[in-house]
Amino acid sequence: MNPTFLFILITVIKVVVIVHIFMFILSYLTWAERKLLGHIQARLGPKNVGPFGLLQPIADGIKLLFKEDIIPAQANKILFVIAPVLSFIPALIVFAVIPFGDKVTLFGQEIDLIISDINVGLLYIFAITALGVYGIAIAGWASNSKYSLLGGLRSMAQMISYEVSYTLSIVGILMLAGSLSLVDIVKMQDSFWHMFIFKQPLAFLIYLICGIAETNRAPFDLPEAETELVAGFHTEYSSMKFGMFSIAEYANVVNVSAIATTLFLGGWQGPYLPPVVWFLLKMSAFLFLFIWLRATLPRFRYDQLMKFGWQVLLPLALLNILITAVIMII
Amino acid sequence: MTAKTETMTLNMGPQHPSTHGVLRVVLELEGETVLKAVPHIGYLHTGIEKLAEFKNYNQFITATDRVDYLAPMSNNLAYCLAVEKLLELEVPLKAQYVRVIMTELTRIASHLVWLGTHAMDIGAMSMLLYCFREREMIVGMYELVSGQRMMSTYFRIGGLYYDIPPDFESRTREILKVMPKRIDDYEDLLTQNRIWVQRTKGVGVISAADAIDWGVTGPSLRGSGVKWDIRKSNPYSSYDKFDFEVPVGKNGDVYDRYLVRIHEMRQSLKIVEQALNSMPKGDYIARVPGITLPPKEAVLNEMESLIYQFKLVVHGFNPPVGEVYQAIESPRGELGYYVVSNGTDKPHRVKMRTPSFVNLSALPKMAEGGLVADVVAIIGSIDIVLGEIDR
Numbered sequence: 102m103n104p105t106f107l108f109i110l111i112t113v114i115k116v117v118v119i120v121h122i123f124m125f126i127l128s129y130l131t132w133a134e135r136k137l138l139g140h141i142q143a144r145l146g147p148k149n150v151g152p153f154g155l156l157q158p159i160a161d162g163i164k165l166l167f168k169e170d171i172i173p174a175q176a177n178k179i180l181f182v183i184a185p186v187l188s189f190i191p192a193l194i195v196f197a198v199i200p201f202g203d204k205v206t207l208f209g210q211e212i213d214l215i216i217s218d219i220n221v222g223l224l225y226i227f228a229i230t231a232l233g234v235y236g237i238a239i240a241g242w243a244s245n246s247k248y249s250l251l252g253g254l255r256s257m258a259q260m261i262s263y264e265v266s267y268t269l270s271i272v273g274i275l276m277l278a279g280s281l282s283l284v285d286i287v288k289m290q291d292s293f294w295h296m297f298i299f300k301q302p303l304a305f306l307i308y309l310i311c312g313i314a315e316t317n318r319a320p321f322d323l324p325e326a327e328t329e330l331v332a333g334f335h336t337e338y339s340s341m342k343f344g345m346f347s348i349a350e351y352a353n354v355v356n357v358s359a360i361a362t363t364l365f366l367g368g369w370q371g372p373y374l375p376p377v378v379w380f381l382l383k384m385s386a387f388l389f390l391f392i393w394l395r396a397t398l399p400r401f402r403y404d405q406l407m408k409f410g411w412q413v414l415l416p417l418a419l420l421n422i423l424i425t426a427v428i429m430i431i
Numbered sequence: 432m433t434a435k436t437e438t439m440t441l442n443m444g445p446q447h448p449s450t451h452g453v454l455r456v457v458l459e460l461e462g463e464t465v466l467k468a469v470p471h472i473g474y475l476h477t478g479i480e481k482l483a484e485f486k487n488y489n490q491f492i493t494a495t496d497r498v499d500y501l502a503p504m505s506n507n508l509a510y511c512l513a514v515e516k517l518l519e520l521e522v523p524l525k526a527q528y529v530r531v532i533m534t535e536l537t538r539i540a541s542h543l544v545w546l547g548t549h550a551m552d553i554g555a556m557s558m559l560l561y562c563f564r565e566r567e568m569i570v571g572m573y574e575l576v577s578g579q580r581m582m583s584t585y586f587r588i589g590g591l592y593y594d595i596p597p598d599f600e601s602r603t604r605e606i607l608k609v610m611p612k613r614i615d616d617y618e619d620l621l622t623q624n625r626i627w628v629q630r631t632k633g634v635g636v637i638s639a640a641d642a643i644d645w646g647v648t649g650p651s652l653r654g655s656g657v658k659w660d661i662r663k664s665n666p667y668s669s670y671d672k673f674d675f676e677v678p679v680g681k682n683g684d685v686y687d688r689y690l691v692r693i694h695e696m697r698q699s700l701k702i703v704e705q706a707l708n709s710m711p712k713g714d715y716i717a718r719v720p721g722i723t724l725p726p727k728e729a730v731l732n733e734m735e736s737l738i739y740q741f742k743l744v745v746h747g748f749n750p751p752v753g754e755v756y757q758a759i760e761s762p763r764g765e766l767g768y769y770v771v772s773n774g775t776d777k778p779h780r781v782k783m784r785t786p787s788f789v790n791l792s793a794l795p796k797m798a799e800g801g802l803v804a805d806v807v808a809i810i811g812s813i814d815i816v817l818g819e820i821d822r
Contacts, residue, residue, distance in 0.1 A: 143560055399627050405629050
């Protein structure tokens with residue numbers, strides 16, 4: 102068989118399979134979130150649709166699809182329709198460069214468990230995540246509603262501010278690893294004490310905080326602070342357009358967790374269990390943290406959030422780079 | 432060229448998740464800074480005050496529940512006390528004690544709803560469910576004594592609707608046992624929480640002088656450091672027999688109002704415990720023929736009692752001509768009922784001095800100059816009930 106054709110075939114199959122698994126994880130993340138929040142809050146969470154409420158995400162999806170799709174009369178129609186797509190697509194394609202397992206051999210073919218191991222993987226991630234802010238900003242503006250506008254502005258400011266520390270927190274790892282490829286970074290963390298969480302604990306904390314802020318989750322969920330701005334940038338959205346925003350949010354949560362796993366916890370590597378299982382386990386730990394925080398913490402105020410981002414996280418991130426550099430030279 | 436800046440007018444409510452009902456606040460914003468906040472009320476106008484003029488004195492007790500649906504017992508009490516004052520009626524000690532227990536439990540229940548919604552407004556969503564879990568016990572007590580979970584109408588002019596049921600004491604003791612731990616849990620989650628402190632400290636400040644000028648009462652006034660509690664200053668229903676403190680704040684900000692209410696819950700538990708320990712024996716309602724219902728056995732066996740019961744139910748009673756004002760310390764502040772009698776079986780006028788209405792008028796004072804997010808925290812911290820504002 103023609104090797105080029107084979108390569109394309111394998112890649113297409115991988116894309117299809119991974120996108121489906123990814124969407125499956127997303128939908129069950131909503132279930133897990135509702136279930137966990139329920140138990141944390143002394144109630145039961147979904148339990149009527151299927152065993153343990155397991156069919157709830159499907160019911161939600163069907164419900165969203167059948168809802169009336171409203172476009173406000175005063176909205177900018179084109180941008181209003183584009184916005185959810187703009188935030189949905191980047192959230193989905195970030196996963197392409199995240200390795201979730203080592204090579205496996207199937208039908209005599211060696212297959213990398215990653216869609217594409219590009220040599221600028223990290224750069225790609227940051228470039229694509231940064232695109233997500235457009236969707237939110239445009240949604241806020243195009244809805245022509247004051248609440249949406251305030252929500253959009255807030256999240257634009259928030260995401261851009263935290264983007265800086267988010268990116269800088271990773272620089273330390275880049276310096277240690279000397280590579281932008283995520284596969285290389287994972288392979289460097291080949292044993293427990295080699296995980297970057299021990300070499301870069303400060304970076305890990307900064308990354309995690311910024312990651313939560315990037316995904317607009319509690320306690321940084323100001324853009325959609327329902328008690329202040331009704332629903333923030335997606336106030337006017339209904340039906341599947343709203344669904345796309347919420348899928349994008351969950352996708353970003355999964356992405357941040359997956360990247361944290363890859364960069365700090367040694368990715369798929371671990372004893373006894375298969376690599377993919379390790380990857381999923383480590384990722385789930387982060388996902389649990391996200392949900393736990395949401396159940397526990399109150400919300401920051403806009404000015405406090407900005408102050409925290411620029412005056413605390415940014416200097417710390419720079420300090421981390423400095424310390425890493427000094428240690429490397431010594 | 433100079434850029435032209437415009438302020439933005441944001442209409443917050445009446446359908447908004449955190450205006451606690453149907454409050455509408457028109458905000459003038461510059462960026463996210465509030466230049467002007469104007470509360471608009473009237474979306475929940477029920478005409479309850481007017482209704483009083485068409486119901487006889489006993490019938491109106493039912494309506495007082497609906498004024499402040501989070502503290503029904505307090506409203507029952509204020510109205511019953513006012514009419515009792517008009518009639519110069521002595522209420523048996525036991526009834527007074529049970530009234531104290533129930534109104535203090537009401538205070539806890541009301542503060543729990545406040546804490547849950549207030550914390551939810553600031554983003555701590557789990558608090559709502561924890562608080563409602565505990566409130567359920569108190570709502571269960573309402574059901575135990577009156578058969579109703581919310582609109583209890585337990586108090587009657589002259590006493591109570593019925594004697595306390597046998598497991599009243601054990602159920603109350605259960606609450607006394609569980610609540611302190613739960614309040615500790617709430618404090619663990621919020622009091623020292625960095626984000627909570629940042630969000631509430633120094634926000635929505637109102638000075639003691641301003642608070643007095645605006646007529647603010649209740650925890651919102653005490654948060655500013657004014658030690659004013661009607662239970663202490665004008666004791667009613669045997670409150671002078673109980674030993675409790677009036678917690679006060681210092682800075683008059685959202686955080687202090689939060690602390691004051693948390694401490695009030697503990698003090699309320701203390702009062703309930705004292706009342707329960709020293710519960711006197713005796714009748715649960717004053718037996719005044721023509722004013723209060725005669726005992727059921729008497730109605731079945733005696734002609735006079737039957738006639739009194741019939742006359743009371745059909746016509747009510749005619750208090751002497753006069754006017755009275757009776758205030759109590761409701762969970763939200765000074766709740767006063769001003770009842771004017773013209774000698775007929777229906778009041779000439781019932782005016783309610785509701786704390787939420789007065790406290791809300793101080794909202795612009797607290798909110799202007801802050802941020803949009805603060806407005807939400809401040810509305811939460813003055814603990815308004817819209818039914819009480821519009822009545």
